[in-house]
Amino acid sequence: MTAAARERALDLPVREALPRLRDALDRAGTAVLCAPPGSGKTTLVPLELAGLAPGAGEDRTRRPRRVLVAEPRRIAARAAARRMAWLLGEDVGDRVGFTVRGERRVGPGTCVEVVTTGVLLQRLQRDQELAGVDVVMLDECHERHLDADTAAAFLLDVRHTLRPELRLLAASATTDAEGWARLLDAPVVEAPGVAHPVETVWAPPPTPVAPPHGLRVDRALLAHVAAVVRRALAEREGDLLCFLPGVGEIARVAAALEGADADVLQVHGRARAETQDAVLAGPDPHGRRRIVLATAVAESSLTVPGVRIVVDAGLAREPRTDHARGLSALTTVWASRAAARQRAGRAGREAPGTAYRCWAQGEDGRRPRFPQPEIAVADLGAFALQAACWGAPGAEGLALLDPPPAGAMAAAGAVLTAVGAVDGVGRATARGEAMARLGLHPRLARALLDGARLVGPRAAAEVVALLSEEPPRELGQDLGDVLRAVRRSPREAYAARWRREVDRLRRALPKDAASQDGVDGGVDGGPDAPGGVDGAAGLVVALAHPERVARRQGGTGAYLMASGTRAEVTSGHGGAPWLAVAVADRPAGAPAARARLVAVIDEETARVAAAALLREDEEVAYDAGRGVVTAQRVTRLGAIALGGETVRHPDPEQVRRALLEAVRRGGTDLLRWPEQARSLRRRMAFLHRTLGEPWPDVGDDALLAHAATWLTGDRLDAVDTLALLRGLLPWSSGAAARLEELAPERVEVPSGSRVRVDYTGDQPVLAVKLQELFGWTQAPRLADGRVPLLVHLLSPAGRPAAVTADLASFWAEGYRAVRAELRGRYPRHPWPDDPTTAVPTRRAAPRRGR
Incomplete structure (x- = not known):
């Protein structure tokens, strides 16, 4: 391509804002750039800041600045670097390079380096000054990824304490920049967008579909999305980009599109680099149309050439963490309005386009305005370790847009303490600093460090690499089987990434751990791992998630995890007595967790890996059935009882507490x-x-x-x-x-009987035979005369005949009816005409002839 052609490619809308951006950075040292998708902020701005953009008016006699560009995703980092290198007519690794986990392409002359935010955090922990770097650009800040928020906080610390001359730019594709401007104390520079209109077509399903639930998406919705793709191909020209929440949904829609007159390409974080490159390379040279099925990785930072149509399923995946049970998982949610705008904008990058939205227009206003910041919903273990290693235990003093939730930080702190990453006051230990350098979640870092010692560095690295990126589900549910499968698949995309990660982890191990390579045996793992592959897999998983070691309950497929949560395991475990659960989630409303990836272990392995959860307690409880207190000395692994023996003379205080708990639960x-x-x-x-x-x-x-x-x-x-x-x-x-x-227990009535008062109901009741009350015109009033006794007048047989709280009224008005009804049945009992003057009696008249 000629220099003139490249110059035309650099004629992007953001160029208009470059003088204002340079001025803002020169004056304040920080800036927030708002530039819509397609404006060139990801490609032209870094080149301009480095002094590499042709015709930008910079002084070419001075040395280029070194610019570090942080992207939230690997695919975006690689694509941005390739695009900038192409604009300069160079290969990646010359003046523009990139570094992502497991891959680095930079050279001695590299001025612009694109990295993931995770790589940036690792670099900051190794070199807080970022020696040699002049500008750091945090791209796609609006997505609110946790690593980006953390990097911004660390960089602000660097500017305030070590390098005030370091320039910091936050770049966002939305105009909601007030929060970032306040945080960075920075001016906002707005750039125009591409002037290509995008028509919105509302295409809701013809019949109601079930809302997303956990990772489940209604198949009827996916079938509808496929139908909308076919409709859009028939109604519009150009390539089509379809947004779906995950790999499984992409595969299902791809299957539904079989036979379509277009090439179907699948883009996601697990896709081969070659596939990603093909998508970004441009339209098919032979004119065949393309359908690109993509996850959120295609929302920003990537221009997919040739796309004129977007079909949006309207779904997104967000992390959710159950801190009480130690379960983390992605869940499917309705995509925010901001995400929908981002997605629609992909259709108008190069020319006018159309966005088909697979939901009703009336529903749009009820969707969240923005996605939730990751810090509010994610597992904060890695964040808490990063903060501790930075010198900010508990994230105290860090400049963050949103504070981390206290409960999530407390749970993270407990995990870090348990794995030895922090001390009693939350400061990073030497072990914690070594764990942070591995670029893994603290749980996985612990599994790698301790697993290398127990099963060998290679076996530990292989299992941890599987855990760091969940393997495709078609490989099975048993981790040992999955490990054997990826070892046999050198050319499969996941297996290739896994091998690169294994190599990276082995290189990252401290020398004392890496030097144990000699303990590694053949392909089935080291001799210190009982059971070969399965033994190594089980031990490393248990080291990573000790609270998820689980024992089978009875003869069912249910297991009790050490955390106390029940887990359902459907296959891949062979009915083993013990499992280590690598991946589990708990769908909303479900009574038990669902184990999706497991490894078989034995009790000894569970005891070794979860030693911190092992305890011996004297357990005293009240047996309500027998009415006695029982006492046992029980060995437990978390919530799992391993065995116990009877205690004959339990601690009296424990007995008292057991009785208190029993009576509080069971009542008086x-x-x-x-x-x-x-x-x-x-x-x-x-x-x-x-x-x-x-x-x-x-x-x-x-x-x-x-x-x-x-x-x-x-x-x-x-x-x-x-x-x-x-x-x-x-x-x-x-x-x-x-x-x-x-409140007398008994009341003496005219017959001389002392009759018990019934206080069971709301009003005290005196139940007495009618003949015993002759001559009594008023019953006593109780409680200082406030409450009249309610008199239940009984027949001679003791059955209720009348109820009254006013005896005088009863004798005057009700007695006659009762007398007429009962005197024939009870002739031996007196039924006087005037009961108020009659003699009360407890007895009947004697029978005649006696």
Whole structure:
């Protein structure tokens, strides 16, 4: 290509903003650049900042500046470097190069180096000054990846304390730059976008589809997306870019498009570099159309030449972490409106285009405005270790757009302490610094360091490489089988990346660990790993996730993990008694976790790998069925009981705590309540309800609140509930002496009988035979006359005949009807005309003839 052609390719909209951007960086040292997709911010701006852009007006006599460009994804970093090198007419590795995990192409003359944000963090930890670097550009800041937020915080520290001359540029594809401007104390420079309109076509499914759930996406939605792709190909010209949430959905839609009159290409983080290069190279030279099925990696930083159509499924994947159970997973969510704008913009990079959105226009306003920042939802273990190694334990003092959630940081701190990465106050240990240099999550770093010693560096590196990028599911669920499969597949894309990562990890190991290469045996792992491949895989997984060692429960496919979470394992484990769970998630609402990748281990391996969770406890519990306290000395691996023995003389304080816990769970019904105690409790409850203070509340909650004061001894049935209640009576005020007056246990009726009062209901009840109340025109009123007794008048057989709280009214109005009904059935009992003057009696008249 001629120099003139390259100059035309450099004529991008962002060029108009370059003078203002240079001025902002010269004045403030920091800047925020807002430039829409396709404006050239990722390619032209770094060349301009380095002084390499042809015709940009820079002084070519001075040395080029060294510019470091940080991209959130490997595919974007490689693509950006290739594009800039092409614009200069050079090969990658000359004046423009890149470094991503496992691949580095730079030379002695490299001025612009594109790196991933993860690589930038590693470099900052090794060299806080970034010696020789003049400008750092954080691209795609709007995506709010955790590594980018962390790098920005570290770079601000560098500018404030070590290198105030270091220039820092945050570049975003959206205009929501206020937060970054405040954080960096930087001016905002806005650049125009490409003036190619994009028409929006709303294409919702014809019938309702199920919302995304975990990693599940309704197949009906994917079938609809494939149908919209076919429709768009028929209605519009040009290549098509379709956004889907993950690799599985891409494969399913690709299968549904079989036979389409176009080449179907799949772009995602696991795709071969050759496939990615083919997509970015441009339209098919023979004019055949292309359908590019892509994940969010194609949202930004990449121009896919020839694309005039975008089909958006409207879904995205975000991390979610269950800190209590140690489970992390991606989940499918509705894509934000900002992401939808980004995706639609891909259709208008080179010419007018069309974006088909597979949801209803009315739903669009209900979608989130922006994606959640990763710091709010992700596992913060790696972030917490980076902060500790930086000298900011707990991320204290770091300039972050959003503070890390306290619970997530506490969980991360617990993990770092458990693996020996930080000390008691959160400062990084020498081991922690070595772990951070490995470029792995702290769990995997621990597994690599300790695994190298136990199974050899190569075997440990091979397993950790599998864990650092989840292998394709078609390889199976058993990690040992997966490891054998990738060893046999040198040309498969995943296997090639795995080999590069294995080599990187072995090189990154400290010398004392790497020197143990001699312990590695043949292809099945080292001699120190029982069971060869399977033994090495199981031990390394257990070292990475000790809380996920799991033992089978009964004869089912369910396992109990050391964390206390139940896990369902469907295949790939052979019914083994013990497993180490490498990958698991817990779908919303599911009663158990779902183990997706496991390795077989034995109890000895579980004990070695999860030694920090091993404990021996004296467990005292109340057996409600037998009414006794039981005590055992139990060995546990986390929540997994390994065995126990009976303790004959348990600690009295533990016995007391067990009884307290039992009565708090089971309530006061676990106590022995003789009738006298039940009666007193009901009377006291009546007075508390009616008069209030000083009469105490004797309900379950009130009694249990003070259980520690009255629960003594080692048996619940030995508690003297009558004495307990008597002790609660208001003796100090003198009111207790009036108990019998205010709430008598029995009331003497005109016949001379002393009848028990029933305080069970809301109103006290006196149930007595009608003939015993002759001459009584008014029943007593209780609680200082506030509550009338409710009289249940019984027939001579003891059955209810009438209910009244006003005896005088009953004798005057109701008695006649009762008398007429019952006197024929009970002729031996008196039924006087005037009951108010009759003699009360408990007995019937004697039979005649006796």
